[in-house]
Amino acid sequence: MKKTVLGILAGLALTFSMTSCGEKLLTEDQVQTEIQKGYDAGKAAVETEMDAKCQADFETRVTAEVDRLKAEADAAAAEMAPAAGK
16 A cells, blocks of 8 residues: 555656646737847848848949930930931
């Protein structure tokens, strides 16, 4: 009888120790919160990187656009010049 009671108590103690230790599962709200934290951190990193890239080549893009517009204006002026001579 003592062995049976001790066996049951040992089994209960083992079961209790197995359930009280270990990884805790997150609720759906906690999972969504963790996902949002990761998304926000990644978004901030991407925004910072893309802003730095944009700032780095801003002058090059502006110069290229100005050159393109000048070429268009010169081409339009060249087309208008022969027509004015007629």
